């Protein structure tokens with residue numbers, strides 16, 4: 001149920017490192033509530049594009065709009081986007097509760113609101129019983145779920161996920177894939193998910209954007225992209241098993 005008046009729009013974005021175009025004149029619109037996956041081989045520019053959306057990388061050309069407002073000039077903290085990366089980046093000396101409370105404390109929210117929101121976020125990822133533990137007392141999968149709760153606790157406009165499951169073993173990955181799909185359905189938040197894993201992209205996404213050499217070469221539903229690959233590159237990439 002995407003509302004087209006609320007979306008993220010990338011228009012002709014280019015990022016050059018030296019003489020190398022990591023992102024090359026790329027345009028893409030992400031609908032509100034959509035689970036969009038950026039899929040492509042290593043070095044295709046997925047992370048650079050995500051970092052541009054997050055605000056850590058400035059585009060050399062082009063612009064980014066959120067709900068029709070240009071945001072390319074805004075620093076990351078002004079964009080209100082949640083982020084989850086491969087490393088969990090939890091504070092090792094803080095409890096699960098304190099880790100998830102962190103973004104709310106930074107925003108100087110009142111104590112009662114923090115308590116309520118942290119508990120709701122931990123409930124979403126089924127970790128309320130672990131809230132007094134330290135990260136090292138949790139499994140890798142549980143730590144990544146804490147990171148997810150922390151990224152969603154402040155009601156971000158969208159969630160940016162860069163290979164969040166790649167450090168996990170196969171079984172945990174499958175579990176977390178299910179968990180992410182369930183969370184996405186439940187909270188209705190826009191997810192922009194980076195992976196080089198075609199099976200993960202096909203099983204999780206509403207829409208896949210395939211990247212190669214900094215360009216968007218095809219986008220569509222998993223079925224469309226899988227069944228009607230537009231180039232042999234896309235066909236080979238999606239057909240290849242891990």
Ligand code: ADP
Nearest residue numbers: 017021022040041042043044045046047048049
């Ligand atoms: P992907 O996420 O698809 O693996 P990246 O966006 O990480 O691709 O990288 C795309 C290309 O841009 C790679 O060749 C990488 O070496 C290069 N690149 C990324 N960041 C930088 C940087 N800060 N300086 C120089 N080159 C970079």
